[in-house]
Amino acid sequence: MLSCPICQMPLQAVDNGVACPANHRFDRARQGYLNLLPVQHKNSRDPGDNAAMVEARRRFLDGGHYAPLAARLAQLAAGYMPQHWLDIGCGEGYYTAQIAEALPEADGYALDISREAVKRACKRAPQLNWLIASMARVPLADASCQLLASVFSPLDWQEAKRLLAPGGGLLRMGPTREHLMELRQKLYDEVRDYDDQKHLELIPPGMHLAHSETLSFTLLLDTPEARADLLAMTPHGWRASAERRAAVIAENFEVTVAIRYDWIERDAS
Numbered sequence: 001m002l003s004c005p006i007c008q009m010p011l012q013a014v015d016n017g018v019a020c021p022a023n024h025r026f027d028r029a030r031q032g033y034l035n036l037l038p039v040q041h042k043n044s045r046d047p048g049d050n051a052a053m054v055e056a057r058r059r060f061l062d063g064g065h066y067a068p069l070a071a072r073l074a075q076l077a078a079g080y081m082p083q084h085w086l087d088i089g090c091g092e093g094y095y096t097a098q099i100a101e102a103l104p105e106a107d108g109y110a111l112d113i114s115r116e117a118v119k120r121a122c123k124r125a126p127q128l129n130w131l132i133a134s135m136a137r138v139p140l141a142d143a144s145c146q147l148l149a150s151v152f153s154p155l156d157w158q159e160a161k162r163l164l165a166p167g168g169g170l171l172r173m174g175p176t177r178e179h180l181m182e183l184r185q186k187l188y189d190e191v192r193d194y195d196d197q198k199h200l201e202l203i204p205p206g207m208h209l210a211h212s213e214t215l216s217f218t219l220l221l222d223t224p225e226a227r228a229d230l231l232a233m234t235p236h237g238w239r240a241s242a243e244r245r246a247a248v249i250a251e252n253f254e255v256t257v258a259i260r261y262d263w264i265e266r267d268a269s
């Protein structure tokens with residue numbers, strides 16, 4: 001399944017890591033993940049989400065606020081019965097671990113470009129193959145996955161298509177235009193409209209949308225910690241003014257959670 005991020009040849013297990021026939025070698029970290037992001041493929045020293053964002057997301061998700069979203073995601077994933085699956089941009093692994101639980105017989109992979117995220121994620125489900133890697137150069141073989149998950153994460157569509165076996169699909173979970181509306185109204189004078197269909201225009205030839213559904217509910221944010229963490233795990237944490245953020249943290253409020261799931265299939269032939 002794994003391919004060398006430098007020369008694309010297959011990687012084989014060696015003592016405490018993996019290596020390719022050209023002898024590019026990658027050690028396994030103490031926590032169990034593999035770092036398959038060569039320094040020449042990094043745009044910054046510590047790419048991806050930083051420790052503060054990852055910790056905020058972990059606390060918020062472990063608080064159960066988004067539990068219904070993860071439950072439906074895992075249920076959908078289980079229905080597609082993949083043998084090999086990959087979560088692209090897995091973050092600190094909350095959703096990944098629930099997909100893994102729903103697919104106990106499958107071979108699961110998860111990657112993120114953030115070391116801080118993967119370091120924490122691999123503790124949630126040590127049986128999975130956790131990788132520090134870029135979504136733009138995924139170190140997995142062509143047509144090797146029957147299911148890719150992309151949850152609130154950026155995606156390289158050509159890479160997704162390359163990785164999918166014919167008939168396999170991408171399970172994408174992302175916000176609808178109503179998502180966190182009340183929070184956005186508190187943070188900004190003018191709430192930017194969000195086109196929640198835009199990603200569909202990016203579907204490359206050879207893939208097609210096969211299923212879409214939405215899930216929404218009202219969430220009471222009744223602790224300052226939950227409100228601060230929700231801000232810190234989203235771009236609102238740095239985009240909104242300090243004054244507006246402080247006001248949001250100060251008082252309880254209800255917010256709409258509104259998500260869409262899309263299943264985008266690779267054509268069978």
Ligand SMILES: C[S@@+](CC[C@H](N)C(=O)[O-])C[C@H]1O[C@@H](n2cnc3c(N)ncnc32)[C@H](O)[C@@H]1O
Pocket residue numbers: 047048049057088089090091092093094095111112113114117133134135136150151152153154
């Ligand atoms: C909004 S977070 C979502 C994390 C997780 N899926 C979740 O919903 O909890 C987006 C994630 O994408 C990762 N990311 C950003 N650019 C990436 C890239 N080029 N390759 C892989 N991961 C990337 C970030 O490090 C971050 O963990």
